[in-house]
Amino acid sequence: xxxIQKIPLEQIDxxxxxxxxxxxPDLQRLRSSIEERGLIQPVLLREKGDRYQIVCGFRRISVxxxxxxxxxxxxxxxxxxxxxxxxxxxxxxxxxTTRGFNTLEKAIALDKLxxxxxxxxIVLIKTFLPLFSLEPHEKILKTYLxxxxxxxxxxxYILEEEVSRSNIRIxxxxxxxxxxxxxxxFSSLKLGENxxxxxxxxxxxxxxxxxxxxxxxxxxxxIQAILSQKEFTPSQKTELVKKGLIDFRYPKxxxxxxxxxxKRRDLNLPPHLSLHHQPFFEGGGLRIEFQFETMExxxxxxxxxxxxxxxxxxxxxxEVGKDQSIAHSL
Amino acid sequence: xxxxxIEKIYLDEKAENDWVSQAVLKGLPNxxxxxxxxxxxxxKQYLSMQDPIGVGKTHLLLTHFYGRRLKPCPGTSSxxxxxxxVINAMTNCPMDCSYCVLQGYLNNPFLTLYxxxxxxxxxxxxxxxxxxGSFLRLGTGELSDSLALDSIFPISQVLIPFFAQRSNGIxxxxxxxxxxxxxxxxxxxxxxVVSWSLNPQKMIxxxxxxxxxxxxxxxxxxxxxxxGYPIGFHFDPxxxxxxxxxxxxxxxxxxFSQIDPKxxxxxxxxxxxxxxxxxxxxxxxxxxxxxxxxxxFPGKDAKFRYFKEIRVEMYQKMLGWLKGVNPDLxxxxxxxSQEVWEKVFGWAPKNSHHLNQLFEKRVREFLK
Numbered sequence: 001x002x003x004i005q006k007i008p009l010e011q012i013d014x015x016x017x018x019x020x021x022x023x024x025p026d027l028q029r030l031r032s033s034i035e036e037r038g039l040i041q042p043v044l045l046r047e048k049g050d051r052y053q054i055v056c057g058f059r060r061i062s063v064x065x066x067x068x069x070x071x072x073x074x075x076x077x078x079x080x081x082x083x084x085x086x087x088x089x090x091x092x093x094x095x096x097t098t099r100g101f102n103t104l105e106k107a108i109a110l111d112k113l114x115x116x117x118x119x120x121x122i123v124l125i126k127t128f129l130p131l132f133s134l135e136p137h138e139k140i141l142k143t144y145l146x147x148x149x150x151x152x153x154x155x156x157y158i159l160e161e162e163v164s165r166s167n168i169r170i171x172x173x174x175x176x177x178x179x180x181x182x183x184x185x186f187s188s189l190k191l192g193e194n195x196x197x198x199x200x201x202x203x204x205x206x207x208x209x210x211x212x213x214x215x216x217x218x219x220x221x222x223i224q225a226i227l228s229q230k231e232f233t234p235s236q237k238t239e240l241v242k243k244g245l246i247d248f249r250y251p252k253x254x255x256x257x258x259x260x261x262x263k264r265r266d267l268n269l270p271p272h273l274s275l276h277h278q279p280f281f282e283g284g285g286l287r288i289e290f291q292f293e294t295m296e297x298x299x300x301x302x303x304x305x306x307x308x309x310x311x312x313x314x315x316x317x318x319e320v321g322k323d324q325s326i327a328h329s330l
Numbered sequence: 331x332x333x334x335x336i337e338k339i340y341l342d343e344k345a346e347n348d349w350v351s352q353a354v355l356k357g358l359p360n361x362x363x364x365x366x367x368x369x370x371x372x373x374k375q376y377l378s379m380q381d382p383i384g385v386g387k388t389h390l391l392l393t394h395f396y397g398r399r400l401k402p403c404p405g406t407s408s409x410x411x412x413x414x415x416v417i418n419a420m421t422n423c424p425m426d427c428s429y430c431v432l433q434g435y436l437n438n439p440f441l442t443l444y445x446x447x448x449x450x451x452x453x454x455x456x457x458x459x460x461x462x463g464s465f466l467r468l469g470t471g472e473l474s475d476s477l478a479l480d481s482i483f484p485i486s487q488v489l490i491p492f493f494a495q496r497s498n499g500i501x502x503x504x505x506x507x508x509x510x511x512x513x514x515x516x517x518x519x520x521x522x523v524v525s526w527s528l529n530p531q532k533m534i535x536x537x538x539x540x541x542x543x544x545x546x547x548x549x550x551x552x553x554x555x556x557x558g559y560p561i562g563f564h565f566d567p568x569x570x571x572x573x574x575x576x577x578x579x580x581x582x583x584x585x586f587s588q589i590d591p592k593x594x595x596x597x598x599x600x601x602x603x604x605x606x607x608x609x610x611x612x613x614x615x616x617x618x619x620x621x622x623x624x625x626x627f628p629g630k631d632a633k634f635r636y637f638k639e640i641r642v643e644m645y646q647k648m649l650g651w652l653k654g655v656n657p658d659l660x661x662x663x664x665x666x667s668q669e670v671w672e673k674v675f676g677w678a679p680k681n682s683h684h685l686n687q688l689f690e691k692r693v694r695e696f697l698k
Binding site for chain 2: 142208249251279
């Protein structure tokens, strides 16, 4: 490598991204630092014909360019001094010791190692995943490789919302059109990791079961009606959209719930008395909860309870499914 | 020729001198063998792969099993179970069913044959002697397909004559295989039930990879029935989807066009169920599987099952079709609640012990 020298920016090929893994770089802090302190660490370049290729320092060179500096301090590799893979590794190590990589940059780096540098996946898993502080597991490599191939808008969403690996994996099951259709929906909701996973799973399963596109599920009037309500907060919209999707996903359960709700309403229970079925109607029996503050309220509740067995709706709540039984011997 | 490929044998050094290991190695002379000192690190290495379960199906581990090899079928709390006992002779299976519980259950991905067989036979013997007066049902079909490894080591050919000499135990070989030639000439004394897990052919093609077709299973069941074996059938897991009624009723119709229902010892019905861990694994391994698209919810035992109304509907219809063939068929539900039993049959066993007693009665009557 040659000693540090000043290289004119016009001789650097800014379009050659062979060694770049940048994604949505935050240049503001770097710009402030360069304006205040100048360049602390020289960039790394390689001679390529009569020009220079950037090995390490894409962001610094970009800021220098923006600021109108004509030249930049650089260490320069001779053209045949090191092969592409060697230089890419130098770049990775230099970045790891300084700024580190975000999720997308790890994905881009791994994608380049597999598809451009043709590194054997087994070597990649053993050597490079730990370099990025990732467990050496083939499934993790596949997740990052699928992320690298996603649409830029989806990548930005993943980065900004810090979407987890398990949710990235679910997103990779969707095709490009469906992923893009999800973005406007997600941007109008408030989704933590769990809610996002629930939504993605529901959408994926409805889509697979009914053989319809995700965008067609999102465009259903029930979902659009929720999204268009201006008075709802994103959290409220999230819960309502989730409930809507659950209804699409589990129609028989929904029907049972509706039937139960109707009977419960028809019972005209007092406000402090509530009636519940078992979770998912699994197991017989009902659960009653009540609360009171005065003896009078307590008497009123007891009175309501005492008439329940006479009510048709209450009796029917016990009868669901029982009337169809036929006795068979084993 | 094997019905499946074994790419490599891992031979635990402790198992090297066992007669079972020697028999396996003799039968697979061209398969590469690697001796293993530390099977734990080998297992760990495979578990880091994308699909350790899939890879494990072509790699055979010969090793010892330490601890009890005979255990009550785990069943689940708050459900009625049949009191079956599991013989741990081998684990994993070369077949590859999308719903297979072993995918989420086993922490060793290899096809594993435990070669300390003398210990196993001794343990079974002690168990049966210690429970004289009861009639016990034991089987190898919980942690593998019972006949899956017979072409590598004749497990059934050891167990069938062994049980033929026991007065209070009956062996069940549960399978999806059509390899039964080696069973037909054995002296079984009616003490081995050969049973087949059945599903409609469409389901077999979509969800039960590398298994025998429905027609093949029924054909060999017929041959076993002719050879005097009590035979059984397990409609488990029943998958509920559009068109399930037509598919299952036709399956039953075809079954009993070939099989004499009077010589069927039992039939079980079980809706698809799973622990949550399985879903992630199975969806990774079988991206096109449709088994999780039904309305399944967690129960008290944390297993997901079809919505109760769906299960009751499935069981009632299946029961109707089966009893329509022969009202005397012995049909039971696998891992179901008392409530569901009551809705389906109009009565329910009081508990698992009661169901076990009904089985004992059935076996004794059947063997007369």
